[in-house]
Amino acid sequence: MNIGNISFPEYPVFLAPMEDVTDIGFRLLCKQMGADLVYSEFVSSDALIRGVNRSFEKLAVCDDERPVAIQIYGRFVEAMRDAAQIVVEQARPDILDINFGCPVKRVAGKGAGAGMLQNIPLMLEITRAVVDAVPGTPVTVKTRLGWDQEHRIITTLAEQLQDCGIEALTIHGRTRSQMYTGEADWTLIGEVKRNPRIRIPIIGNGDITSPERARECFDRYGVDAVMVGRATFGRPWIFREIKEHLRSEKQEVRGERNGAQTQEADVSSHPSPLTSHLQEGLTPEWKLSILKQQVLTSVERLDEYRGILHSRRHLAASPLFKGIPNFRETRIRMLRAETVKELFEILDDISPIVHCKL
Ligand SMILES: Cc1cc2nc3c(=O)[nH]c(=O)nc-3n(C[C@H](O)[C@H](O)[C@H](O)COP(=O)(O)O)c2cc1C
DSSP: OEETTEEOOSSOEEEOOOTTTOOHHHHHHHHHTTOSEEEEEEEEHHHHHHTOHHHHHTTOOOGGGOSEEEEEEOSOHHHHHHHHHHHHHHHOOSEEEEEEOOOOHHHHTTTSGGGGGGOHHHHHHHHHHHHHHSTTSOEEEEEESOSSGGGOOHHHHHHHHHHTTOSOEEEESSOTTTTTOSOOOOHHHHHHHHOTTOOSOEEEESOOOSHHHHHHHHHHHOOSEEEEOGGGTTOTTHHHHHHHHHHHHHHHHHHHHHOTTSSGGGTTTSOOHHHHHHHHHTSHHHHHHHHHHHHHHHHHHSOHHHHHHHHHHHHHHOGGGTTOTTOHHHHHHHHHOOSHHHHHHHHHHHHHHHHHHO
16 A cells, blocks of 8 residues: 555554654654554644744654654644644655544534544645645645434535545544444444445544454455554554564464465464564553553653653553552552652562552
8 A cells, every 4th residue: 555655564553643653752662563654633724824943843743653644633725724834844744634623613613624524625725725835745635424314414515525636535523413332333434434436545433442353354345545643542562462472373364375384374373573472562561661651751751850750641541450459549659659769669569469450
């Protein structure tokens, strides 16, 4: 699968853009864990034009995380066009993504993000203007199924966006009205992908929480790539888990095709050095060390207090601490810690318990 000139391996897995989450530190970590493409937090086009510092900080990228996509949002054609040029000049992203999916009131309520699903002509005008403004940089769009259950317009919209010159489309399988409730509906994503008029890659998004679900989304809906968001909280290694699962299944299938007697057919029961290395890597101790590394990276980038605050979402959500008996009090202490020393002492105390649990 290609987006512009960028080639991706089979079964690409992307890190979703997430405000206050996908900063440069987290993107790099997810990249190391196997993400094939990482997205920035969304950046306001209006703020870029006004030269707001905080928005310019979001444009910081480094070569180790490439390919990287920077995402912008806004509701004015000129502002989006100018912001696109600023982003390309400042950050030289591999991909420029437009957000037409954010459901929150302060964005969608003003007509930007998913609000644009109520004004398709303007959405298309903005898309065309951005594509024209940054020749040489592939422009992609991320959106939802439609505004609400009665207006699930994505099948037609996908064709219209493709005709504007975008090079890939990400679809989150919910409507704006659903916000983040209910289950993501992948059937329409599959329908878009099966439309013979659609030539651009379709990236499916919504509720991928396990390697098995990622596999199912590739198989049942035929998407070109999957995008993972919330399941990365406290679990950046999910990319490795998904990659490992897809790789082992592929080897099994190949083995079956070659006959049960061949060596390849034995791969799942006798891991190759590569797969055994990966499995070795995924121990609870290793996972804990990754979370600690994540805390230190945030602290380095921000400061001790804000870095720890920034990491709490991940510590609170991490599956590493799920199911530990009588964990409530330790969890509260973990989430209240204000210094690295205090936090790491708690994590070190948890370490043997985490190890026993699994
Ligand atoms: C905290 C948070 C921040 C988000 N910020 C953005 C954003 O900046 N841009 C965007 O396109 N989507 C954003 N999203 C939506 C995600 O990219 C993704 O579409 C959504 O979470 C569904 O995928 P998931 O079920 O894998 O989490 C955000 C979601 C969350 C939970």
